[in-house]
Amino acid sequence: MRKEYRTINEVAGPLMMVEKVEGVKYDELVEIEQASGEIRRGRVLEVQGDKALLQLFEGSQGLRISDSKARFLGRSIELGVAPDMLGRVFDGMGRPKDGGAALLPEKMLNINGAPINPTARDYPNEFIQTGISAIDGLNTLVRGQKLPVFSGSGLPHANLAAQIARQARVRGTDESFAVVFAAVGITFEEADFFISDFRATGAIDRTVTFINLANDPAIERIATPRMALTAAEYLAYDLGMHVLVIITDITNYAEALREVSAARKEVPGRRGYPGYLYTDLATMYERAGRIKGNPGSITMIPILSMPEDDITHPIPDLTGYITEGQIILSRDLHRRGITPPINVLPSLSRLKDKGIGKGKTREDHADTMNQLFAAYSRGKDAKELAVILGDAALSDVDKLYARFSDAFESRYISQGYYTNRSIEETLDIGWKLLSILPRSELKRIKDAYLDTYLPKKEEA
Numbered sequence: 349m350r351k352e353y354r355t356i357n358e359v360a361g362p363l364m365m366v367e368k369v370e371g372v373k374y375d376e377l378v379e380i381e382q383a384s385g386e387i388r389r390g391r392v393l394e395v396q397g398d399k400a401l402l403q404l405f406e407g408s409q410g411l412r413i414s415d416s417k418a419r420f421l422g423r424s425i426e427l428g429v430a431p432d433m434l435g436r437v438f439d440g441m442g443r444p445k446d447g448g449a450a451l452l453p454e455k456m457l458n459i460n461g462a463p464i465n466p467t468a469r470d471y472p473n474e475f476i477q478t479g480i481s482a483i484d485g486l487n488t489l490v491r492g493q494k495l496p497v498f499s500g501s502g503l504p505h506a507n508l509a510a511q512i513a514r515q516a517r518v519r520g521t522d523e524s525f526a527v528v529f530a531a532v533g534i535t536f537e538e539a540d541f542f543i544s545d546f547r548a549t550g551a552i553d554r555t556v557t558f559i560n561l562a563n564d565p566a567i568e569r570i571a572t573p574r575m576a577l578t579a580a581e582y583l584a585y586d587l588g589m590h591v592l593v594i595i596t597d598i599t600n601y602a603e604a605l606r607e608v609s610a611a612r613k614e615v616p617g618r619r620g621y622p623g624y625l626y627t628d629l630a631t632m633y634e635r636a637g638r639i640k641g642n643p644g645s646i647t648m649i650p651i652l653s654m655p656e657d658d659i660t661h662p663i664p665d666l667t668g669y670i671t672e673g674q675i676i677l678s679r680d681l682h683r684r685g686i687t688p689p690i691n692v693l694p695s696l697s698r699l700k701d702k703g704i705g706k707g708k709t710r711e712d713h714a715d716t717m718n719q720l721f722a723a724y725s726r727g728k729d730a731k732e733l734a735v736i737l738g739d740a741a742l743s744d745v746d747k748l749y750a751r752f753s754d755a756f757e758s759r760y761i762s763q764g765y766y767t768n769r770s771i772e773e774t775l776d777i778g779w780k781l782l783s784i785l786p787r788s789e790l791k792r793i794k795d796a797y798l799d800t801y802l803p804k805k806e807e808a
Contacts, residue, residue: 351420356380356413361611362567364390364402366418372400375424375460380404383415390567391425393612403608405441405567424460427575428453429582433556434526437543440560440572446543459574461581463634470638472672475703476592476647479515479768480508482690482761483697485778486717487675490703491518491590492638494648494671496598498664500657503677506538507765508688509596509651514551515768516592524589527551530558530576533569533600556583562600569604577635577646584644591644593636596651598629602663618662626666633670673697686762693725709771712801715793716778720756722792723785727753745789752784779803 351370358365364380376392380402388411394401402418404411427442430453437446442459444450472492478484489495499505513527529546531539539559546552556579560572573595580591595601602621609622617623636648650671654664657679668674673696681689704713727749734742734750742750760777763769769777782790783803790798 352381353418353420354416356416356418359408359411359413362404362407362565362608363393363611364404364408364413364418366400366402368398369395369400369420370398372420373422377421377423377425378402379419379421380411381417381419382412392420393608401612403567405565405571407565407567424458425571425574426456427459427578428456429579429586430454431587433579433583435553435555437557437559438575440532440558440564440568440575442558442575445559455582457578457582459571459578461574461578461635463631464637464639468639470640471702472638472645472647472699473702473708475519475708475771476590477515477517477519477771478512479770480511480688480690481763481769481774481777482688482692482695483512483675484709484769484771485713485760485774486692486700486720487673487690487695487697488700488703488709489516489647489649489697490699491647492636492645493673493697493699494633494636494650495673495675495697496664496667496671497649497651497675497677498659498667499651499653499677500679501653501655503653503679503682503689504687504765505596505651505653505677506534506541508677508690509594509649510542510545511688511765512649513546513555513592513594514549518590519771524587525554526583526589526591527555528558528576528580528583528591528593529555530560530573530593530595532560532572532595532597533562533564533566533604534559534597535562556580566604566607569601570608573598573601573632577632580646581635584646585639585642586644588643591646593646593648594651595648598650598652598667599655599663602629621662625662626669629666630670633667672699681757681761684757686757687764688761690761692761693721693728710775712793712797713771713775715797716775716782716801719782719790719792720760720778723749723752723782723789724756727751727756745786748785752781755781755784775801 355367357367380388388406390402390404393403439445472490474491476489558576580593583589584591636646638645676691676695678689678691730746730750779801
């Protein structure tokens with residue numbers, strides 16, 4: 349029986365101080381029981397001598413500390429895991445939210461798992477097909493990679509997240525593929541959209557969903573991504589599955605971290621975020637990857653909305669340092685009806701070269717990718733020049749590049765949220781678009797590939 353303390357001294361927001369404690373450890377779970385029998389839960393944030401600083405999950409509103417007692421449970425926050433998790437919806441603390449029966453756990457896991465030891469990591473080199481041309485063709489996702497999506501307020505990152513969750517798969521294998529989806533601090537409408545979409549398309553059967561709503565306690569937001577990663581680690585390393593983890597929105601997570609940091613009166617860092625924001629994000633992101641000798645893997649797509657579309661904001665800035673690239677959504681493309689509005693030029697997948705080519709996608713993938721990037725960039729420059737000087741200032745070749753740019757956006761990038769393209773379809777669309785340009789302009793592609801794949805006449 350754990351010892352109970354009636355020495356609660358102070359409450360400030362979600363924080364509580366308990367004095368004269370013994371044997372209490374950092375991150376230990378605690379129950380606060382009131383005279384009415386109501387129990388609130390929290391965890392130990394800090395221990396100094398015989399004082400313990402607690403963080404309450406449900407907040408302190410209406411709490412009477414004079415007749416409350418604290419009971420320390422001797423363990424950290426744990427998630428019960430089992431193969432039956434697939435197809436289930438949980439709240440941000442791992443409790444069933446879909447009206448189904450409680451999960452019978454095969455084991456209990458501490459949600460604060462450790463990042464993968466760098467010496468145990470296996471190099472990511474297997475292509476994951478998302479069915480989205482702007483990702484598969486130009487910013488390829490590789491199994492074990494961390495590839496964030498940088499969005500902005502009001503941009504359709506929820507639609508993109510649902511599409512990736514629905515369509516993603518590892519090609520050429522019959523191995524088990526699962527999706528762990530964590531929604532952090534979203535509205536009820538967004539939560540309903542995700543769950544309805546997964547159910548309607550059948551994706552729910554291979555998905556474990558964690559939903560933390562905007563009106564749930566902010567403290568819960570800090571636990572939700574870790575719940576998702578713990579579930580993913582079980583599926584990947586215990587059951588040998590390929591797991592794709594999608595977390596939206598990391599910005600809400602960081603805001604919750606800032607709120608707790610301010611309540612603790614910590615010295616703020618950039619924009620009021622705690623100075624350990626980089627370390628905190630890294631301990632989450634670095635749990636993704638592949639481990640030598642284990643068939644399972646965790647691939648992560650964290651989604652974050654950049655405040656004021658500012659890519660230098662601390663959250664996208666630090667995320668970019670830790671992860672292997674980024675997919676950037678464009679407000680301009682969104683206004684023009686391009687769906688999904690992925691801005692391919694500043695987007696980057698640092699591991700794309702490892703997951704493409706003969707035996708993985710197709711032999712012409714790397715050359716056509718480079719040529720499409722170069723042609724689209726020159727086409728955009730030509731269009732900007734035409735805006736300033738008029739079409740008459742463009743050469744005939746520049747006009748072809750400008751035409752290519754428009755066709756590339758409308759036919760390659762824009763595909764809607766329910767079109768699932770194979771990598772062969774994506775590459776073939778790229779070739780048709782390149783046929784707009786004279787063969788002499790396609791200098792980045794080997795002649796052998798031009799002879800094999802370039803359409804004999806323009807089909808654009």
